[in-house]
Structures are given as C-alpha cells and as structure tokens.
Amino acid sequence: MVFARKHLLKIESYEAGRPISEIKCQLRLKEVIKLASNENPLGPSPKAIEAVRKALSSINRYPDSSGYYLRKKIAKVLSLEPSNIILGNGSDELIDIIIRAFVEDDENIITADLAFLEYKIVSFINNRNLITAPLKYFKFDLAAIKKKINPKTKLIFIANPNNPTGTYVTKYELEEFFRGLPENILVVLDEAYDAFIDVEDFPNSLNYIKKKNVLVLKTLSKSFGLAGLRIGYCLGLPELISSLEKVRQPFNVNSLAQEAAIAALDDKKFLRKTRSLILEGKKYLCQNLWELGIPYVSSVANFILIDVGRDGVSFFKEMLKFGVIVRNMRQYGLKNFIRVTIGTKKENIRFIKVLKKILKGNTPRL
Template sequence: MKKLVRKNILKVTPYKAGKPIEETKRELGLKKVIKLASNENSLGASPKALAAIRKAVTAVNRYPDSQGFYLKRKLADKFSLVPENIVLGNGSDELIDIIIKTFVEDREEVLTADITFLEYEIISRVNGRRVSTVPLKNFRFDLREMKKQITGKTKLIFIANPNNPTGTYVPKNELVGFIKDLPAHVLVVLDEAYDTFIDVPDFPRGTELFKNNNLIVMRTFSKAYGLAGLRIGYAVGDEVLTAYMERVRQPFNVNLLAQAAAAAALDDDDFLLKTGKSVLEGKYYLYDALRSMGISYVPSVANFILVDTARNGAGVFQSMLKEGVIVRDMQQYGLNNYVRVTIGTRRENEKFIEAFKKVLNKK
C-alpha cells in the first residue's frame, strides 16, 4: 500500500497537536483537566463574536461569501489598507499552504529557524518543497545568520514574530534591516499570530512594513480573539501577490460562522483589553512563581512561556497529565528538557504551579 503514497509524504513527520481535554479525562480517568497546551484564550471567545455566531447560524444552508467582502473591508479599515491587500484563510495554517503553493517552485526552497512553528516545515514538505533551517541564537531568530544562508534557490523565509515555542521576538530595527536589502527573488512571511500580547515598545508591525517590500504578514483570530475552533486567519500583502494567492485558495475556504464571528470580534475592544490584562498578570505571576522554585524560563512577549524543567520534559509532561494539567511537550522541537505552558486564568496558573511543584518535588 505504501508504494501508492508520494515519496515526500512518506518522509513527513505529522504535526502533534496539544492533547485534548476530553481525551485526557478519558485516558486517565480524571474529572477535572485544564489545558495549557495550545496557546488558546483561556477566558473563552469574544462575546461579540459569540453573539454574531448565534445570529448567523440560521444562514448555514447558504455557502459563505467567497470573497469575504464584509470582513476584508473591516480589516482594511482597521489597518488603513484596501480589501485587495487581504486574503482570508482557514486559520494561518491554511495561509501557509496557500503561500507555499502560490510562490515556491519545485526547485526552490523555504528557509526558517530550526526551532519555530512546525507547520512551516511540514506544509513545505507535504508540497514537496525543500526546507533549510538556521539555529536560533539565545532562543531568538538569528536574522544575520539567516541572511547568510540565502541562496539562489531560497524563495520563502518564514519568521514567526513572536516566535513559537520560545516567545521571543525580533525587534523593529533588526527586521527592517533584514528586509531592506534582501535579494529580489526572496519573499518574507512574517507570522504575527501573537501580535496582540506584546508589551515591548520596539516590536515591529508587519501591516506597517509590507508596502514596497517583499513581505506578507499573517495574523489569526485563534489566539487573542478566542476563535481557534472556528479556524480563521488573514494574510496582508501587496495587491499583486494577494491576487495570485486568491487564485490558489479554495472558493469557500472560510466558513460563514467564522467570517461573522471574526468581523464582530474586531469590534470587541473590551474583550481584547481584558485578555491582554489577564495574560500580562498571568505572565508575571508565573515568572515569580517559577523564579521562587529556582526554575528558569525564556522571557516571553506572547501568551505562553517556555520552561526549562532541568529534567526530561516528556516525563514532566506525562506526570503533569496525571495531575490534570496539559502542557506542551517539546520533544518534537528537540527541546528535551522543556515544556511550554500557555498563560491561563489566575486559577489555571495557580493549578499549574501547584502541580508543577508536586511533579518536580519543589516546595
């Protein structure tokens, strides 16, 4: 049977998603489980989005708006763009696929970091494209080294800013310097999945940088807006580039409820503020608690923290499951001593620390 499968698919390592709550309850016979594994919004979804879903649900007998007219217009207004600068996707995951299919020829290559969002590499390989990676430096994208690694074959460069799973970021001056004198055959994709949690002044905003540059920005409604289950994200780029991406995407790639919810969520400033405040408070609570346990971590500008357990991270992950706390095991990223924890509600963070202390035998 295997002979029927394309050669590049045989070599693909599947993406391992965060373990679901129900599965963990079932497998371990637990009543209460908290999930801090997929960088979701632990406050829930935007209430305005939920109201819009309720209103839109009776229209699901109709196909969604193939052009995403209303949502694109709202996004364009928000960032002072035109709707033609925007492509909607079934999450950023789908946009990664659309971008690779639109721009990377058979013989061309994708360049990214060795420890970053795994889907860049997986989707490239599924599409039969080669990927080169550059090691992070102090847990950060090393743009200087990446520039050195660009060859005549390099077509796309994926930069996650902030990076997942490290939570680190590339400052504005570094990014601007990097894109300024790139060879003309190279396109940069800036993945800003966590752009709403930033608490530093020198973070670059891709929507302000893409004009006159070979740059596409990706954003998602999965994180701060709490719509991960609906699957919706968007890409911003030059109209010439986005027009070709529109040819590649499926006509009804973003469902009707997702479009309605995302448009409403964009108006939900209260929810965004509440989320931002909760993440920041949670972050400083977790920093303090970890420090007092003598545990080191990578300072983060996102809604998650990479934590050095100083022992086998996979074992810690399993022991945490038994305590009813799902974190993310970092084996897939080659960070064997680490786990990544999403910043949750105050109670979730306390529960995490309580379980972590028990698992690591700390007081």
Template sequence: MIDESIVRQEILKIEPYVPGKPIEEVKRELGLEEVIKLASNENPLGPAPQAIKKMKEAAKQVNIYPDGNVHYLRQKLAAKVGVREEELIFGNGSDELLALLAQTFITEQAEVIIAGTTFSEYRFATNIMGGKIVSVPLKDYAHDLEAMAAAITPNTKLIFICNPNNPTGTIVTKEEVDNFLKQVPDDVLVIFDEAYYEYVDNPAYPETVNYLANHENIIILRTFSKAYALAGLRIGYGIANQKLIDYIDRVRQPFNVNLMAQKAAIASLEAEEHLAKSVELNQSGKEYLYQEFDKLGLEYLPTSSNFILVDLAQDSAWVFQELMERGIIIRNMESFGYQDKIRVTVGLPEENQVFITQLKEVLNN
C-alpha cells in the first residue's frame, strides 16, 4: 500500500497553488455562454499586434528547438534595461525563476524571510527545498522592511520583497529600501519581485537596477506576463550580477524558454505604444473602480498594480460564488487569510462596468 513515506517529507508541507478559475472551466461548470475573468491580473488588452504576428511566424518553426541562450531577446532587453547581457537570466515565467533560486541557494533549514501576506510561490519554493519560512506581518498592508531586517539571523539566506505586493498592491519606497539594504549582510540575498513594474506610477518607487553596482546580493525578477500580456507563453527574466546569474544558470534546464515566447517578447519590447496604451487603460480603469467603490461605501487599497484589494466588510466567499454564477470571475482572498476581502483585476471599461453592476446586485440581495 502506497503511503506518504515514499515521498520527500518536504513535499508534505506544500500546499498546491490555487490559481484563478479559467474561463472555460466556469463555462462548463455553470453552463454559461459569456464569462469575464478579473481574477489573475492579466492584461485585458491582449498582446501587441506585432507580437501576435511574430507568434504566427514562429509557429512554422516549432519543430526546431529554441535558442537556449535567448540571444536576440537578451540583446534587446539588456539595452532597454541598461545592464550587461551577462546580467540577465530567462525563465519559463517568473515562477520557474523562483524555483531556480530555491534550487541554487536554499539548503535544508536555511531561513527565508517573506512578508506575512504576499505571493504564495515564495513559500512553495522554500518548502520544496526544505528551507524554513520566517514570516513577517505586513504593516499598513505593505512590507515592513524594518521588521524584516530585524528578523535576519546567521541562518538567513534569502529575503523576498514583492514590490508592488501581491495581493495588496502596495509598494515599499526608495527611502525604505535604502535604509533596509544598509542592514542586510552581504551574504543574504534580497530578491525584488517586480512583476507589476510597468504599472507603477509612484515617484517614490525604487529603480532597483541602480542598486546593482553597489549591492552584489540583489536579484530582480520581472515578467512579460502582466503589462506585456504574454501570460500564456510563460516568460520572465531575472537581473543580477554575473556571478549570481552563473550560479543560477547551472540548474536551469536547456531550452526552458520556448521559441514563440522569445519572438513575442522581442516584438513586445518594440511595441512601446501598445505598452503605453495598456498602462493608460489600467490607470483609467482604476480610477473608475475607485469611484464606484466609493459610491458603494467599500474600502479598498489604492494600488500601484493592475488589481485592487477590496474590503467587503463581510464574508467574501458567497460574494465570490454569486459573482461567478453571474459570469464574473474575481479572486476570493480566503487563501491569503482575508476572509472579508476580494481582489479584482482591472479589466476593459465594459468589463469593469459589468462587474460593478453585478457586484451592486449581489450586495443588495
């Protein structure tokens, strides 16, 4: 009889990631024809036309392995970000990069500091390698960098800072980061996860690339999944000094970034007007949703990302279910420990309007 003794004990600590429900699954389950998904922080505008064109062209070449060194995207991105090509690493989404970081640096019982409420994959990556999570509560829904610095011990190996933070949309400022880094030993790695970097318009937000010259222990993660709208292709990248990149590259699988993703990412970097349009759409959508939440008397966190954490002041599970039965998929925050909150992705104007209309009806029932 097979039991849990056959698996690594670290596996038993892992809780599988719970993604937002896919549109097709909701259609099947509830027999719906039309479904709007505002759950997974995807760009509702979709990929740039140039990226779609390159994907179609690349489809004719998928019988051939992709460039394992990601040469042309590496060139293009290095020039755009302002780093050397050797300071970049690419992954099958940022999730793979998180796994690579864990495999490279986390040893059994090594301590990893994370915020109390943040992206769950940090916990997953740490647990799978037998590391020890040190969870520091948020302060005013944002990372408490002073408390995180105070939590550092001789066993600390990594610190994850999600900026903007998922699911709160809050940021840590340059001033806060400057003070924090002064307290971090050189042998403790600080990972800034900046998945929503392109959406940030707060002037206090730190440009972390500028820290690399004087801080060899910093790793920056970014992605093409959000503002660039390539979530389905799975492509993210890391920025760090060459020594760290070389270490991480040793555990990277060959051909981990597919051909179509590489071509689409290059085209997306060139499509600056489409990115600007995506950011503008997100900003106007946030303003509309803020106004409507104010009218409904709902508290929410102003966000530096493309999602909003909303306090319903009541159990959110039934609201989530009611909205889904009406063809609106949002994110129930129970798994984050917020029983009375939902997270909603900013959609197209018409999607935002439908969401608000249905939310009003649900709350008035």
C-alpha cells in the first residue's frame, strides 16, 4: 500500500552535500573539509554572529511575521521600497512560493536541463509540468528557452550565474531574451552567486524588476555565510510580491535569521574579504587544473565544475577517503564531473593535493 500522492512517486529527493560530522564519524577521519555546498569558507559575517548573540534571549517570541526591519534595510541598501521585497526561509523556499502563487495546474515552467535542481524538484512536488531546454557550451541558452515557450507557459527560471556550471548570461543576451517575450510569462532571475561576479557584462537585475513580469531572487547564504540560518529574499513589483505574500507561511523566517541579515548587510568588510578570497582561490584552482590538464568550466561563481574524465561518483568517494567532501553530479546527470566549492587557501591546496594523489592512483583503502 502506497500512501504518497501519485506524482510524488517519480520524484527523487534533493541530495544535499554530506556534512563534515557524518564523514568524520563514518570514515573515522580526524580532519575533514567540505567543499560541497558553495558555502562561505570564512564562516558567517562577524556582525551577524554578534547580532544573533544579542537576539538569542528573545527566541521565546515568534519572529516578526512581516520582516519589517529587514525589508526596510534591504530596501535602503537597494534603493527600493519594502513593498518590493518578500523574505524567504532561504531562496529555496521562495522558489516553492513562486510556483504555488503563479502556476496553475495545467500551466508549465521552463528552465535549462542543467540548472539548479530545486526548480525541477519543486515543480514536480507541486505537480507542475517542467519543460527544459539544453545548455549551449554549459551556458543557459536563452534562445533555446524561448523556443520552448507554448501557450501554457507561465514561468521561466534563469539561474544567473547558473549552478552547477558557474556560467552566466550577459546583459545583451538578457535584453535580447526580453525583446518580444510575452508579458504574461513571469521570469525569475535567480542570483544566488551575484556577490562573486567579476565581469563587466553581467546584467543589473534591478533594472528589470520595474517590469511587470520579473522577479529576482537573492540569498545571504553564500555572500554573508548565513546558509545555516536560512534567509533569502525576492524582489519585484508590489503586485507580484503581494501574491507571494498570500502563499508564505506567517513565520517562515526565524528571528535570529532576520537579526543576522540586518547586521550582515552592513558588513561590507566581510563581503570584500569573501570576494577576494573566492577570486584568488579560483585563480589558484584553475591554474592547477590547467597544469594538470583537467578540463573545467570557466566560472563566475564560488565553485567550479570539473570533468574528472571518469565516473564522478567514484571519484567523489575517493576524495571522501582523504577527508575532502566535494559534490558528485549524479543527480544532475553529469557522469564524469564533480563540483568543487572554492575554499580557504589551505583547503584549496589540500583539494589539489588530493586530486593529484587520486590521479596517480594512490587512494587509501579504508
């Protein structure tokens, strides 16, 4: 007897990066590093830690349901109005809220076939039809996405930069995409990794939220190191945001996350430090991959997709034996790839050392 609703039977749950404590215990290893979930290797913003400490004594109270002060803060930072902003329990939750608020039973959602997995999983959980378009040279191909549009299309997800590829669509490509796009189709620009961008032709998404049919997703998980608190937000015109508000649970963002985010948004020093660490680390990793002759996808995010030239799952397991957790790409259907998050200098050096050992066939038996 199966109790689950029928459409759930075809869904495979999201496979998250393996936690350090689990690998330490399972493989009896003392030192384990995690380069698997695109987290901030510097830890959380110090200003956020301080704010959480102060807020701890008030956790007997429900959080501020409207996120009044945090929305006000985000509005100030981005020169918007609080009515342009809705908060989420991570931007993950907002992906779900967006689908539930806007996509009818018989309508469809379009994204790339190799994009952030949550678009697919959450579409399926909500029993919505998902159409995918192939990437071109590991990049979102907006022309291919446009070709997939049919009269039942309601929503398009564009991860910019994309996860797991780290590639981005340029402002010119996005401009072209919006030209002639039917206005009854909502476009979500998911910018989880925008803090790491170092290219001139990246689009300024704030220019687009004046449109009737654009939403922008942001998160404090990566740039400010708040992944464990779960805090993201969505920007758009007030009429779109108010529809999302109807679907949101009243206390979706906890009070510690709200206080941490308010403080973190002022932590420019931490953001600068994070950015330069990631850019330097990326240079080091790419240089070494290049010298080793290992193909990788050029990334503007804080991770790199690497073609290890053999089964990525077993490569991932070999890395685990050395206490290095990366991400295997099985769920993404990328057989010979792993994805590595850029870590601290020490972590990056260790990753390259382990990579070299595995390539030489020196993996320990555990």
